[in-house]
Amino acid sequence: xxxxxxxxxxxxxxxxxxxxxxxxxxxxxxxxxxxxxxxxxxxxxxxxxxxxxxxxxxxxxxxxxxxxxxxxxxxxxxxxxxxxxxxxxxxxxxxxxxxxxxxxxxxxxxxxxxxxxxxxxxxxxxxxxxxxxxxxxxxxxxxxxxxxxxxxxxxxxxxxxxxxxxxxxxxxxxxxxxxxxxxxxxxxxxxxxxxxxxxxxxxxxxxxxxxxxxxxxxxxxxxxxxxxxxxxxxxxxxxxxxxxxxxxxxxxxxxxxxxxxxxxxxxxxxxxxxxxxxxxxxxxxxxxxxxxxxx
Amino acid sequence: xxxxxxxxxxxxxxxxxxxxxxxxxxxxxxxxxxxxxxxxxxxxxxxxxxxxxxxxxxxxxxxxxxxxxxxxxxxxxxxxxxxxxxxxxxxxxxxxxxxxxxxxxxxxxxxxxxxxxxxxxxxxxxxxxxxxxxxxxxxxxxxxxxxxxxxxxxxxxxxxxxxxxxxxxxxxxxxxxxxxxxxxxxxxxxxxxxxxxxxxxxxxxxxxxxxxxxxxxxxxxxxxxxxxxxxxxxxxxxxx
Numbered sequence: 066x067x068x069x070x071x072x073x074x075x076x077x078x079x080x081x082x083x084x085x086x087x088x089x090x091x092x093x094x095x096x097x098x099x100x101x102x103x104x105x106x107x108x109x110x111x112x113x114x115x116x117x118x119x120x121x122x123x124x125x126x127x128x129x130x131x132x133x134x135x136x137x138x139x140x141x142x143x144x145x146x147x148x149x150x151x152x153x154x155x156x157x158x159x160x161x162x163x164x165x166x167x168x169x170x171x172x173x174x175x176x177x178x179x180x181x182x183x184x185x186x187x188x189x190x191x192x193x194x195x196x197x198x199x200x201x202x203x204x205x206x207x208x209x210x211x212x213x214x215x216x217x218x219x220x221x222x223x224x225x226x227x228x229x230x231x232x233x234x235x236x237x238x239x240x241x242x243x244x245x246x247x248x249x250x251x252x253x254x255x256x257x258x259x260x261x262x263x264x265x266x267x268x269x270x271x272x273x274x275x276x277x278x279x280x281x282x283x284x285x286x287x288x289x290x291x292x293x294x295x296x297x298x299x300x301x302x303x304x305x306x307x308x309x310x311x312x313x314x315x316x317x318x319x320x321x322x323x324x325x326x327x328x329x330x331x332x333x334x335x336x337x338x339x340x341x342x343x344x345x346x347x348x349x350x351x352x353x354x355x356x357x358x359x360x
Numbered sequence: 361x362x363x364x365x366x367x368x369x370x371x372x373x374x375x376x377x378x379x380x381x382x383x384x385x386x387x388x389x390x391x392x393x394x395x396x397x398x399x400x401x402x403x404x405x406x407x408x409x410x411x412x413x414x415x416x417x418x419x420x421x422x423x424x425x426x427x428x429x430x431x432x433x434x435x436x437x438x439x440x441x442x443x444x445x446x447x448x449x450x451x452x453x454x455x456x457x458x459x460x461x462x463x464x465x466x467x468x469x470x471x472x473x474x475x476x477x478x479x480x481x482x483x484x485x486x487x488x489x490x491x492x493x494x495x496x497x498x499x500x501x502x503x504x505x506x507x508x509x510x511x512x513x514x515x516x517x518x519x520x521x522x523x524x525x526x527x528x529x530x531x532x533x534x535x536x537x538x539x540x541x542x543x544x545x546x547x548x549x550x551x552x553x554x555x556x557x558x559x560x561x562x563x564x565x566x567x568x569x570x571x572x573x574x575x576x577x578x579x580x581x582x583x584x585x586x587x588x589x590x591x592x593x594x595x596x597x598x599x600x
Contacts, residue, residue: 228464228465231464235465239452242448244435245416245437245440246465247440247441250435
């Protein structure tokens with residue numbers, strides 16, 4: 066029982082990070098049909114800003130604020146420079162553009178920062194453990210679960226209570242018609258990228274907090290996982306992305322805990338097989354939505 | 361005798377999608393207070409014309425002016441803010457958004473809350489059914505209700521000129537009657553309307569003037585009465 070609860074918390078923490086990343090991918094995809102593979106570099110950017118801010122001995126809250134602001138700016142800049150010129154182009158063009166952006170950023174990180182991991186000296190208070198009876202809950206893990214919950218609640222409120230949020234939901238159903246409401250298309254798209262940057266930034270901080278360092282390739286694997294999560298959930302569905310993220314987190318943690326030791330190196334392969342099995346039965350994903358991309 | 365300056369003044373409007381020319385240099389005028397109808401067979405270029413007027417379709421024109429101002433290079437959002445909007449073909453409502461959310465977004469150009477609430481109250485008085493459905497998702501409405509929602513959403517921007525694309529499409533006859541009664545009502549309130557409609561008899565009954573589009577060109581223009589009386593038009597172009 067204790068072990069089960071412990072693993073549940075692990076799964077919530079890992080799945081939550083995947084969910085935030087998958088959500089960031091889905092927010093952009095639902096509006097302009099772009100799968101942004103440069104999403105991982107947004108995570109990495111958050112990690113580097115955090116590393117430098119802490120190295121410069123800035124106060125911790127300020128460091129966090131800067132580390133979250135950086136990917137928001139970077140995401141909107143990406144949209145303005147790389148994706149706006151190809152908006153409305155085919156899915157392949159968009160995808161290749163995002164690979165290019167991703168590769169360029171990775172090379173910039175390698176050449177101007179370092180190809181090696183840069184340490185992110187998080188405050189030592191964060192590495193402690195809270196003992197709740199038989200449960201040992203890592204502080205970083207708890208923060209990760211709480212942050213994910215806050216982000217999900219915040220995003221839900223934004224999407225359902227504000228004009229900009231409702232415009233984004235409308236745009237994910239019919240972008241052209243949102244323009245007929247007198248709402249600026251560029252504004253809606255920029256907001257989507259800013260939100261995806263925010264989600265990537267928060268996920269990036271949670272990620273570096275667990276590993277303690279950042280390197281140019283850091284974002285690749287988690288974003289690949291998030292992409293898989295978004296596919297399981299039904300690409301473009303925001304609820305689906307969250308569900309897919311948590312599901313993937315649960316699968317991975319469960320396999321890690323209960324797979325025979327000899328099988329552990331194949332954990333990811335087994336996880337992907339399970340994903341394929343899901344897609345064989347639900348090719349559209351668990352919570353599929355129709356994507357409307359007109360004009 | 362001088363004609364008042366037209367609200368919408370278009371000449372040489374061309375719409376092409378790649379190599380395909382859907383509209384080939386048409387001239388069109390709509391004067392304040394009129395209902396003008398654009399008739400023609402499927403694929404004649406009617407919807408393309410309306411989409412081009414609001415900037416949603418790729419367009420070229422010698423002249424494209426609305427309320428005396430050149431709008432040829434404006435984006436749809438800016439055109440809507442100047443007072444011309446479109447109720448698109450097929451209604452294009454947002455299925456997962458509520459009726460209230462549609463009205464809110466439709467009125468997005470009203471920056472202040474006062475005018476927004478006022479316009480919304482006006483819409484709910486005009487469409488009592490929408491008041492009953494205010495917090496329902498638009499996807500759960502009937503076809504007729506969705507059409508009314510699409511019109512109400514467009515009217516929330518307080519337009520001077522409303523472009524209506526096939527408002528009767530896919531609706532039961534009595535619902536169509538209600539929609540057309542509504543269009544007359546809107547004109548009585550001072551709204552100017554450019555109407556695209558498959559149902560030629562209905563459209564000419566309500567309109568002051570009409571244009572007949574054939575293969576992207578205007579073949580005939582005239583008063584609704586003349587068009588109605590012209591057997592040649594009916595036989596040759598309208599298939600009625």
